[in-house]
């Protein structure tokens with residue numbers, strides 16, 4: 001691989017102030033949260049942005065070809081552009097912090113972080129996005145970092161010349177398989193459904209690699225095996241008639257995403273898959289609490305949609321705050 | 326041709342305007358038998374050329390054995406980031422890709438001679454009185470790895486008992502085998518304890534404190 005040198009934009013704004021009551025707190029610094037922050041600063045709202053990182057899922061994306069204005073841009077480059085725009089404004093920031101609990105008393109929202117910091121705000125936008133969905137099969141959790149991976153771009157290099165499995169049938173599974181084709185000796189592509197959901201461009205690319213890739217549609221994972229190192233896995237056909245043992249050393253799990261909404265679960269209404277229910281004005285079930293992007297029930301999850309939703313959420317929150325006065 | 330593109334050079338120069346004290350990059354290398362040795366030496370020299378506050382010293386690992394011993398360098402390529410004092414901050418393998426961020430961040434911290442850790446963290450660290458050796462395994466394509474490397478290096482800067490290595494996994498397969506690294510970031514403390522994943526400051530420190538007991 002070609003050697004490059006990545007210098008991410010600096011993220012440090014002024015730190016959050018626990019004594020202050022913010023007009024608006026934004027939880028999450030992906031496309032939705034960063035766009036919401038820029039709109040808030042331009043409306044001169046006293047704003048706090050809290051996030052584990054700046055960039056969100058887009059940092060894991062090699063290529064973006066559908067964000068308007070750029071025919072092609074790397075995920076992290078696009079997020080650098082976002083950060084640069086956020087940096088134009090003196091927005092208080094707590095980057096590296098994880099929100100553990102969001103609650104509300106009569107007047108204000110209270111945000112508690114994992115390191116014990118408490119912040120207060122009159123209105124909140126939740127833009128905490130999504131994360132990889134676990135399979136929830138025996139052995140998976142124990143073997144994370146020991147053969148089980150949710151990040152093919154990070155961990156693929158450890159599987160040179162080894163046999164690996166990729167679980168899932170959507171775009172991210174096929175993209176992971178493409179990352180791995182250059183490295184692994186054999187790839188098993190396993191999915192519960194009987195047909196692939198990935199874009200046909202990707203499916204065609206993988207089908208060219210038939211010699212290396214074995215397909216197991218309509219199979220589910222029974223168990224991932226190994227004590228402190230992955231040693232194999234057992235799969236079963238969905239009609240439960242056949243089981244098969246694969247002696248893989250790596251398992252890449254790409255079966256979709258779950259919303260990061262746990263910290264608000266007791267406060268706000270979620271739908272069946274854990275997304276925060278919003279109307280078309282980003283209102284949630286709680287006045288003053290808004291949600292935007294992948295964590296919300298908005299149909300379709302894309303960068304451009306998340307960014308647009310973030311902008312809209314701030315504008316609506318601004319109206320709400322004006323009425324409070 | 327320079328390793329660093331013009332735009333990256335300019336951005337680095339901009340950041341280096343903030344450097345306070347002078348510092349030194351000490352590079353251990355060798356002509357042969359090392360995948361990124363040549364590039365790491367060039368990187369060291371290019372970085373030093375971007376600020377008058379930074380000097381570079383290149384040692385030959387095979388010949389300058391005494392120096393290697395003094396800096397406790399047991400593998401190459403290696404870069405030590407030090408000021409008047411050697412804080413125990415090391416990069417083994419080339420800090421390219423996302424890890425370039427870690428190199429620049431360590432340079433800025435070392436120049437200042439202080440890490441921007443919270444008062445609570447500093448308090449905890451001051452209670453460490455036994456040597457702790459932190460190794461952070463990375464790949465150059467891992468977006469979350471620099472956070473772990475930078476945290477470990479800040480701890481090394483803060484405590485004279487802590488030393489911290491970035492280890493680029495592709496360069497040292499015998500180490501990834503030894504420590505069974507199959508996912509990154511993977512943090513190994515004093516050869517024994519370990520954990521996976523980038524954690525926030527206080528949680529990272531809690532893991533380190535557990536190992537220091």
Ligand SMILES: Cc1cc2nc3c(=O)[nH]c(=O)nc-3n(C[C@H](O)[C@H](O)[C@H](O)COP(=O)(O)OP(=O)(O)OC[C@H]3O[C@@H](n4cnc5c(N)ncnc54)[C@H](O)[C@@H]3O)c2cc1C
Nearest residue numbers: 028030031032052056057099129130293294301302303306
């Ligand atoms: C592999 C992959 C490829 C993709 N490719 C494309 C593409 O080509 N084009 C496209 O348009 N879309 C693509 N997407 C989808 C796109 O990345 C998402 O729709 C978009 O990132 C959603 O933005 P968001 O801001 O809502 O959430 P996210 O990007 O998920 O950001 C959420 C942020 O919140 C933070 N956070 C989460 N929980 C907490 C907490 N408790 N406390 C504090 N902070 C928290 C996270 O750290 C993160 O910074 C891709 C997604 C993936 C996974």
